[in-house]
Amino acid sequence: MKILIEGAEIVDAESPHNGKEKNVLIHNGKIASIGDKNASSDKVIHARGMKLTPGWFDLGTFAGDPGLEYQEDLDSVTEAAAAGGFTGIALLPNTVPALQTKNEISYITRHNGTRLVTLYPLAAVTRDCKGEELTEMIDLRHAGAIAFTDGLKPLWHTDILLKALQYLQKFDGLLIDLPQDIWLNTFGQMHEGVQSTMLGLKGLPRVAEEVAVSRNLQILGYAGGRLHLARLSTARSVDLIRAAKKKLRISCDITSYQALLDDRSVSGFDTNYKVMPPLREKPDQEALIKGLKDGTIDVICSGHLPQDEESKKTEFDQAAFGMINLQTFAANITALTRWVDLSVLVEKIAVNPRRLLNLEVPVIREGEPAEVTLLDPAAEWTLDESTSKSKSKNSPWWGQKIKGRVAAVFNNNKAWIAPGVR
């Protein structure tokens, strides 16, 4: 089938048509032509006012498959990712069992190439992500693991961090850590500040993250290797990374919602705002945005962490951390364009994550495979039972009208086109 995307602005620094409104014809999974005239096609997407970008990539999606399929499985996460604009997602290893042997890796990758969304396993660094005993990382690498992390679990053991950084140097593998000091965070429920004080909730102090960032940078300086720090949330973390980038192979990401929400959201004890790291304060948000602009922050990820209703519809201190955010990611990105140019954001959601993982970056050029995302920044829509693809509902935006959605996604000779897009 030939599909013509008519009049979208191409946002792709590597494309010869970057910044221009063009008609893009997609045929047999390839970009057949890019021009100004109307090529003949079976279907036309009227895309004036929309943005055509390389397919998005999520560095660190949680799908509870295997083991926690009631939260999300590979089918539902793939559908939610496609509807969210992602053509590739890297899955966190915090499953049951963890992604820690060849079996789990091939379980994740077995349908790749035939699905719209390509799934990349992030293998566990330590057995069961407990932080104690290294996994067989060379073997996992050969099986298809693209990077190594304990995912939602910080690498608390300093010597394990050191050994992992050293061991991965055999194949220049990337280590990803969630920098949080587990001792300073003990029993913590939300960001420590005046809000947590007023709510009587035990705080997760900024310093718990910053001490882990500092420690990780020291160890990286000593061991060498490549380290990526996930889900940064504080102003000082960004400063530490900015300084370290001058001499170390260090990269980092934030979740899209971390730059948009702050700890005042928690004031009604709404557990959908309970996330790790926690929502911080205005000055932190401003620092994250500055870090996006000046290149300190390389990647924006969705932070997608589905939780079943029983884990969220409960007392705040009993509730699980996390929010679903694959499908609302486009609205987050649209909101971020208030401060950061979309071309810069595209680097962080399509280009940089793939470069870090040594994956090919799709380019919007004639003859290239069509791996593209069409963003409609003006579309208003609601995430609810009728639109959500996820198995879980733990979104702070559930049921609310939001602005910015994905109109279409193309990859692997497959397409997803949002209902109502013509």
Added chain:
Amino acid sequence: MSKLSQKHLLGIKDITEKDINLIFETAENFKEVINRPIKKVPSLRDITIANIFFENSTRTRLSFELAEKRLSADVVNFSASTSSVKKGETLLDTVNNILAMKVDMVVMRHSSPGAPHFLSRHISANIINAGDGTHEHPTQALLDAFSIREKLGGVGGKKVAIIGDILHSRVALSNIFALKKLGAEVMVCGPPTLLPKYINELGVKVELDVKKALQWCDVANVLRIQLERQQIRYFPSLREYSLYYGINKRLLDSLHRQIVIMHPGPINRGVELSSDVADSDHSIILDQVENGVAVRMAVLYLLAGAAG
């Protein structure tokens, strides 16, 4: 009948100064009632109240139960430790089961901050928070402020020091909100590990030396050291705590002026307060207990009015 601005009493943070004063005026009337030979009024006849306590309590539950009975309400009690409930039913299921038996009001104590707020989004009955973890204990703060008002003729402009484990204390937080709303000056004092790092942003003074706090204040509200809420060690020993943060008669005498001593109970005698202070004429601890019944009657009565 005058009404409160809220359907529930979840915390002092959510109510207005006007609400507080209305509760006080109503409580004055009820205090007169409970000192009559016939202590009972028919105000809440046909109202059923469930006291749901997921955490141990003797005096708060007793105080609520007496208040309810003196208003002629029908009363049912449910007690369970949160841990045993956790194994089976959810909080929402437990409460809905009780409400299915046609209960009008719920008085709840729970170990999780915000548990009554969570409940208020899912059930229709009036909810009174009888303590939610380390968050709020609104009726305690109301009876404390009522007792200060009774003893000193008012709360505005008075200096109140809250001394002890501020970090884990719902009494401290609700007291801070109530006293600030009523125009008092508030200071917190305790070991630095038991003071929330951002407490000064609530507009309170912070003091680490008990003697200085006592020299400053008109009223010292001394908190129970809550070892049961401390899963992490915040200070080395009760011995050292009582030596450096405990209040005894010699310390009070050295101030050369009279201050009022309060305590929400139960007292650890010889730890935060010595017996010769707890039982002295400085202490209004038993007045607080008496006022507790009157204040809770007022809250129940006014919320029932808001519902009807």
